[in-house]
Amino acid sequence: xxxxxxxxxxxxxxxxxxxxxxxxxxxxxxxxxxxxxxxxxxxxxxxxxxxxxxxxxxxxxxxxxxxxxxxxxxxxxxxxxxxxxxxxxxxxxxxxxxxxxxxxxxxxxxxxxxxxxxxxxxxxxxxxxxxxxxxxxxxxxxxxxxxxxxxxxxxxxxxxxxxxxxxxxxxxxxxxxxxxxxxxxxxxxxxxxxxxxxxxxxxxxxxxxxxxxxxxxxxxxxxxxxxxxxxxxxxxxxxxxxxxxxxxxxxxxxxxxxxxxxxxxxxxxxxxxxxxxxxxxxxxxxxxxxxxxxxxxxxxxxxxxxxxxxxxxxxxxxxxxxxxxxxxxxxxxxxxxxxxxxxxxxxxxxxxxxxxxxxxxxxxxxxxxxxxxxxxxxxxxxxxxxxxxxxxxxxxxxxxxxxxxxxxxxxxxxxxxxxxxxxxxxxxx
Amino acid sequence: xxxxxxxxxxxxxxxxxxxxxxxxxxxxxxxxxxxxxxxxxxxxxxxxxxxxxxxxxxxxxxxxxxxxxxxxxxxxxxxxxxxxxxxxxxxxxxxxxxxxxxxxxxxxxxxxxxxxxxxxxxxxxxxxxxxxxxxxxxxxxxxxxxxxxxxxxxxxxxxxxxxxxxxxxxxxxxxxxxxxxxxxxxxxxxxxxxxxxxxxxxxxxxxxxxxxxxxxxxxxxxxxxxxxxxxxxxxxxxxxxxxxxxxxxxxxxxxxxxxxxxxxxxxxxxxxxxxxxxxxxxxxxxxxxxxxxxxxxxxxxxxxxxxxxxxxxxxxxxxxxxxxxxxxxxxxxxxxxxxxxxxxxxxxxxxxxxxxxxxxxxxxxxxxxxxxxxxxxxxxxxxxxxxxxxxxxxxxxxxxxxxxxxxxxxxxxxxxxxxxxxxxxxxxxxxxxxxxxxxxxxxxxxxxxxxxxxxxxxxxxxxxxxxxxxxxxxxxxxxxxxxxxxxxxxxxxxxxxxxxxxxxxxxxxxxxxxxxxxxxxxxxxxxxxxxxxxxxxxxxxxxxxx
Numbered sequence: 013x014x015x016x017x018x019x020x021x022x023x024x025x026x027x028x029x030x031x032x033x034x035x036x037x038x039x040x041x042x043x044x045x046x047x048x049x050x051x052x053x054x055x056x057x058x059x060x061x062x063x064x065x066x067x068x069x070x071x072x073x074x075x076x077x078x079x080x081x082x083x084x085x086x087x088x089x090x091x092x093x094x095x096x097x098x099x100x101x102x103x104x105x106x107x108x109x110x111x112x113x114x115x116x117x118x119x120x121x122x123x124x125x126x127x128x129x130x131x132x133x134x135x136x137x138x139x140x141x142x143x144x145x146x147x148x149x150x151x152x153x154x155x156x157x158x159x160x161x162x163x164x165x166x167x168x169x170x171x172x173x174x175x176x177x178x179x180x181x182x183x184x185x186x187x188x189x190x191x192x193x194x195x196x197x198x199x200x201x202x203x204x205x206x207x208x209x210x211x212x213x214x215x216x217x218x219x220x221x222x223x224x225x226x227x228x229x230x231x232x233x234x235x236x237x238x239x240x241x242x243x244x245x246x247x248x249x250x251x252x253x254x255x256x257x258x259x260x261x262x263x264x265x266x267x268x269x270x271x272x273x274x275x276x277x278x279x280x281x282x283x284x285x286x287x288x289x290x291x292x293x294x295x296x297x298x299x300x301x302x303x304x305x306x307x308x309x310x311x312x313x314x315x316x317x318x319x320x321x322x323x324x325x326x327x328x329x330x331x332x333x334x335x336x337x338x339x340x341x342x343x344x345x346x347x348x349x350x351x352x353x354x355x356x357x358x359x360x361x362x363x364x365x366x367x368x369x370x371x372x373x374x375x376x377x378x379x380x381x382x383x384x385x386x387x388x389x390x391x392x393x394x395x396x397x398x399x400x401x402x403x404x405x406x407x408x409x410x411x412x413x414x415x416x417x418x419x420x421x422x423x424x425x426x427x428x429x430x431x432x433x434x435x436x437x438x439x440x441x
Numbered sequence: 442x443x444x445x446x447x448x449x450x451x452x453x454x455x456x457x458x459x460x461x462x463x464x465x466x467x468x469x470x471x472x473x474x475x476x477x478x479x480x481x482x483x484x485x486x487x488x489x490x491x492x493x494x495x496x497x498x499x500x501x502x503x504x505x506x507x508x509x510x511x512x513x514x515x516x517x518x519x520x521x522x523x524x525x526x527x528x529x530x531x532x533x534x535x536x537x538x539x540x541x542x543x544x545x546x547x548x549x550x551x552x553x554x555x556x557x558x559x560x561x562x563x564x565x566x567x568x569x570x571x572x573x574x575x576x577x578x579x580x581x582x583x584x585x586x587x588x589x590x591x592x593x594x595x596x597x598x599x600x601x602x603x604x605x606x607x608x609x610x611x612x613x614x615x616x617x618x619x620x621x622x623x624x625x626x627x628x629x630x631x632x633x634x635x636x637x638x639x640x641x642x643x644x645x646x647x648x649x650x651x652x653x654x655x656x657x658x659x660x661x662x663x664x665x666x667x668x669x670x671x672x673x674x675x676x677x678x679x680x681x682x683x684x685x686x687x688x689x690x691x692x693x694x695x696x697x698x699x700x701x702x703x704x705x706x707x708x709x710x711x712x713x714x715x716x717x718x719x720x721x722x723x724x725x726x727x728x729x730x731x732x733x734x735x736x737x738x739x740x741x742x743x744x745x746x747x748x749x750x751x752x753x754x755x756x757x758x759x760x761x762x763x764x765x766x767x768x769x770x771x772x773x774x775x776x777x778x779x780x781x782x783x784x785x786x787x788x789x790x791x792x793x794x795x796x797x798x799x800x801x802x803x804x805x806x807x808x809x810x811x812x813x814x815x816x817x818x819x820x821x822x823x824x825x826x827x828x829x830x831x832x833x834x835x836x837x838x839x840x841x842x843x844x845x846x847x848x849x850x851x852x853x854x855x856x857x858x859x860x861x862x863x864x865x866x867x868x869x870x871x872x873x874x875x876x877x878x879x880x881x882x883x884x885x886x887x888x889x890x891x892x893x894x895x896x897x898x899x900x901x902x903x904x905x906x907x908x909x910x911x912x913x914x915x916x917x918x919x920x921x922x923x924x925x926x927x928x929x930x931x932x933x934x935x936x937x938x939x940x941x942x943x944x945x946x947x948x949x950x951x952x953x954x955x956x957x958x959x960x961x962x963x964x965x966x967x968x969x970x971x972x973x974x975x976x977x978x979x980x981x982x983x984x985x986x987x
Contacts (some may be wrong), residue, residue: 181632198629203504203524358610358629358636360505365550368634372586389583396546399518400507 018252019227020268023111029146031153034114040159042234043118046125047167056126059229062237063250067104068094068185068222069300069328070404071317074229078127080209081217089129090218092194093120093226095136095143096178096185100301100351101331104254105223107266109136109143112227113150117173119226121159122233124171127219131172135190138178148175182355186403187220189357200359201403224254244271249316253327257283259334260291271316275306278315279334291336295419299328301348302408304415325415340435341420342427345412346374347440352409363406366397370413377424379441380432387424390417451514452530466532480522480533481509491535492544492573494551494659495611496523499716500620506551506611508573510543511535519543544577553584554634555660556606564661566674570609589634597639598626598646600666600720601655605637608662614638614654621717621817624648638662649819652723653716656706665704667724672698680925681708681979683912684718685782685905686725688822690914691718692980695726695906695925702726702906702926710980713918719819726906732888735901736930739893747899752931752941759898760945762881763799766857772800776846776855778870780862781806781824781838784910784922786958787935788826788833789966791861794943805846806830807863807870808838820915825922829913832968832984843870850875857881861935862902864890885938901932908934909955911977913984919972920981 022028022037034040046055060075081089093116097105108116120132134151136144151173154160162170176194178184184193188202191213212218228251232240244250249271255278258264262284269278275296279285286293293308298315304325306313313323320327335344353367373390376382391414398410417424426434455464455471464473467484474483482498484491494506502524509522514532519540522533534540552574559565591605615627615638626646630639640646646654655665677696684691684705691714696704705726707718738755741747750758766774777795779788795801809823824838831837847870849855858879865871867890876882876895884896887904907926911919933941936958944950952958956974963969968984976982 200629203502203521353633356633358632358634361507361547361550361609364610364634364636365553368589369550369553369584369586376586396543396550400510400543400547402504 017268018231019108019115019224019254020112020266022115023107028111029113029150031114031150031157034112035157038234039114040118040157042230042232043122043125043159044165046122046233047165047169050125052126052128055122055233058237059123059126059232062232062240063247064225064228064232064240065249065251065317066222067224067228067253067329069099069302069326071327074221074225077209077221078123078219080207081127081219082210085128087216088131089127090213090216091120091124091127091129091132092187092190092213092218092220093132093134093223094185094187094190094220095134095140095147095223096190097137097140097223097329098182098185099329099331100348101256101258101297101333102300102329103256103258104266104330106140106143107254108223108227109140109147113147114154115227115230116147116223117150117154117159118233119229120173121154121164121171123219123221123226123229125167125169129219130170131174133194133213134173134175135184135194136175136177137185138180144175144177151175181357182351183357183403183405186405189403190220191218200357201405203402228252245314245316245319248318253315253330255282255315255330255332257332257334259332260287260336260339261285261334262287269315272314272319275311275313275315275332278332279311283334286334286336288336288338291338293334294337294339295335295341297325297331297333297335297412299326300331301333301351302404302411303328304411305419307419338435340378340433341416341423342374342378342433343435343440345416346371346378348412349374349409350440352405356405356409360402362397362400363409366393366406367409369393370409375441377427378433380427380430382424382428384425384428386428387417387421390424452532455530458529463527463529463531465527465530468533468535474527476527478527480511480520480525480527480531483527484511484522484533484535489535491522492569492577493523494569494573494609495613497613497616497657497716500613500616500657503612503616506609507547508544508551510540510547512537512540541577545579548574548578549582549584551609552578552582553586554589554606555609556588556604558607558661562607562661563664563669563674564607564658568661569659591635591637596645596666597663598651600724601646601651602664602666602669603638604662604664607660608638609660610636610638611659612638613657613659614663617650617654617657618646618648621653622648622650624650627654649719649721649815650717650817652720653707653718657716665723667727668704672696672703677703678925680923682906682923682925683825683914683920683981684722684725685825685912685922686719686722686823688820688824688827688915689714689818690825690912690918690920690981691722691818692920693718693722695923697925700927700929702730708979712980713914713916713920714818717818719817721819729887729904729906734904734930734932735886735889735893735899736932737901738931739896739899741895741897741899747894747896752900752933755898755900756938756941756945759881759883759900759942762897763857763859763883764946766880767800770856772802774855775799775801775857775859776803776805776849777801777859777861778805778807778843778846778863778865779830779835781809781827781830782905783826783830783862783935784908784955785826785829785833785913785919785962786910786955787861787908787939788830788835789962790936790939790943790952790958792833792835794939794946794948795859798943798946798948801859803842803846804835805842806835806838807843807865807868808840822915825914826912828915828917828984829911829919832913832966833962847871847875850879853878855879857883859883859885860892860896861885861939862887864892866895867891885935887932900938901930902935902938903928903932907932910934910936911959914981917984917986918981919969919977919984921974921977921979 193199394410394413597603692710739747
């Protein structure tokens with residue numbers, strides 16, 4: 013594995029967020045190359061050839077997504093940057109926005125060039141006060157240097173970037189809820205189809221890309237598809253990735269590695285190993301709170317889209333949550349379930365009603381008032397939510413519930429038998 | 442058909458659709474529908490009822506209740522029927538184990554926080570939750586927890602009461618206020634199982650169409666305040682009829698219990714009111730009930746107080762008074778005021794008797810206008826049958842003609858006045874002093890009005906809701922109004938009263954029923970050509986345009 017930082021190249025150097033610092037390290041050369049050497053469609057193909065898959069969670073190939081835009085251009089097209097990073101256990105986009113904003117901005121400009129879009133919206137999580145200030149400054153700097161606005165670098169290409177701050181709802185990270193919110197409405201996911209590529213922001217064709225995805229576009233602009241496609245585990249898991257390691261490790265933080273780094277290497281070598289010597293690894297959630305949990309026995313896995321899929325989970329947002337033997341799996345799930353019950357937008361029945369019900373069952377189990385049948389009831393309620401909702405929020409709660417209750421079934425039953433939590437620790441009830 | 446699509450190779454049994462059609466399979470049965478028809482509607486055409494709450498054909502698709510999940514061949518996830526357009530060659534299954542299980546799951550979710558207070562809920566008996574839980578539910582609840590609690594009995598608007606606990610957040614009411622009344626009073630607030638329908642500060646639900654939110658509420662969350670706790674709906678007898686509160690003629694159901702109207706609700710007629718009616722129309726029965734009825738004929742002689750009389754004596758008295766005036770002053774000393782609130786049958790017999798038999802030369806129809814026409818249903822003309830009056834030959838409602846007659850009464854040129862269904866004294870069209878010169882004031886009315894109080898002869902007529910007949914609405918559509926109530930007094934339909942009066946002027950009393958009168962109208966009036974009660978059916982039919 014190469015250790016050269018690509019996405020985090022400037023992180024840690026003085027004033028890394030300023031355009032001067034970014035230009036000094038060769039920034040915006042990639043964009044200039046694209047504007048000089050590529051037709052829009054050719055650069056879109058370049059991104060497709062690079063094999064870049066979306067870094068927001070679903071891992072959908074970015075170039076293919078761009079290809080869903082309609083061929084005719086009777087309506088304006090929009091790029092919406094999803095900077096509403098809110099998945100528990102995920103904090104990689106924040107780092108990019110705060111420490112390396114121009115890497116993201118360069119990717120935005122190159123991507124807009126590729127999809128022939130002249131207005132990009134940067135939808136940033138409302139709580140990211142610092143990130144907002146920094147990115148706003150970065151956009152202003154780019155205008156000053158002729159990298160945004162009319163006729164960028166005399167290429168004839170125009171682009172405006174508009175910042176918009178969210179008002180604090182997890183659901184607005186869902187792309188169609190983001191569009192609703194951006195339009196000034198309540199952030200409720202839309203029915204699909206139509207998909208945003210056809211009917212998106214203000215009814216116009218719209219691409220929604222994650223911050224890290226766009227940062228990767230900059231790398232492709234800089235060094236080309238062939239180089240990019242050689243990183244990671246080609247052909248389907250290419251490029252560098254930011255992993256957010258949290259939980260019971262010595263050095264929690266964001267680590268960059270090529271796709272396919274072994275999970276245990278990430279935990280033991282990058283994140284400094286387990287926090288307490290006497291508490292071995294119990295489980296890892298590899299891809300942010302919505303993904304299925306892996307017990308320690310299954311943690312010998314590579315951290316890429318397809319390997320994790322095979323292992324029964326997903327890479328998701330690469331929010332790696334490490335739990336040691338001191339963790340109660342009922343408490344851990346209850347904590348998550350409360351988050352989802354709080355954040356459910358309330359629009360559709362299964363999610364609105366199901367999330368609250370799950371919390372109530374878990375509270376009963378944790379406080380020792382559960383019955384054996386509750387363990388199956390948890391899974392069944394989750395099953396009745398999964399696949400029946402307007403947006404993927406249904407899966408985001410169903411998957412953890414199903415996996416925690418199945419993988420740690422004995423521990424759940426133990427809560428019933430002992431009429432309380434066998435692990436102890438701080439009770440959430 | 443040259444431009445039709447080739448037969449689907451997977452489903453060769455599918456019929457070939459026309460150019461604006463598609464053919465598909467629903468539960469293995471082929472059907473051809475118009476392009477754009479959603480799967481729910483296509484299934485309904487085959488008699489396959491897919492359950493739903495949030496879908497309403499008159500509103501945009503919200504897709505939030507998730508009751509109408511169906512399985513589509515080659516589509517991995519279940520889809521909602523309301524948001525799925527029918528496409529050529531698609532095969533839809535509405536009754537697989539997977540579909541039924543999901544449906545049961547949704548049903549269970551909808552009920553976990555529902556109070557299950559059916560015994561005290563006005564919606565009981567016509568509640569989507571009751572119906573579908575019987576059809577698709579589990580039969581028992583696995584939910585042992587404390588339910589979420591929320592606002593009860595909240596006066597959310599002028600005439601609408603809200604129970605947040607019963608609400609299933611289908612947002613039909615919100616969409617109605619956004620899309621139909623366009624008054625935007627309602628919204629969805631809060632999140633998760635705390636989410637709640639509500640109004641914005643200082644803006645209650647009081648648009649002129651607010652009652653429709655109650656009709657389309659599939660559960661007992663929104664109730665029509667005047668109807669609360671009035672009657673269990675299974676005791677209601679519904680009669681299809683037409684609203685008489687304005688010239689639109691919205692199709693309605695008249696719900697009766699214990700011979701009293703309990704509520705009016707809109708009845709679908711895509712040519713007239715679609716699914717809706719206005720609040721004024723919805724409440725119009727209350728005003729009728731509130732006024733004291735004229736329950737038997739009255740006769741007043743000289744300055745005496747009016748006395749009750751038999752029908753024969755009253756009609757005889759009226760005929761003699763009128764005959765006397767005609768013989769002393771000629772027919773030019775008579776006039777009549779006739780209401781456009783009467784049925785076409787009433788108006789027709791009025792013309793036959795007053796004009797043809799008695800020879801009254803001048804008949805005026807007073808206008809009743811208020812406000813303005815709006816973009817939806819409400820008309821400025823508050824009479825249900827102004828077009829009918831015109832088509833029958835009584836002329837349009839005309840304030841000028843009333844003034845003219847009133848002036849002639851004051852001047853003593855008109856000595857005999859027949860008033861049918863109007864209250865010119867109460868409405869200020871006729872001054873009290875006019876009475877001094879009138880030798881005969883003959884009034885036919887359902888209520889004791891000021892004009893009735895001073896009439897020489899007052900004849901009780903049946904009220905709207907008690908009569909059969911037709912109205913011609915503002916767009917020239919003939920529609921039947923039906924008797925939903927049994928009269929509890931001696932009143933008679935206006936057409937019969939006038940027919941009986943006409944007999945005293947030598948006309949045969951030839952009508953057995955309002956239908957009989959209608960048949961004669963059809964024969965003699967070109968505008969009504971080709972119509973019959975059968976042709977009118979439940980939805981009415983347009984008159985011939987001249």
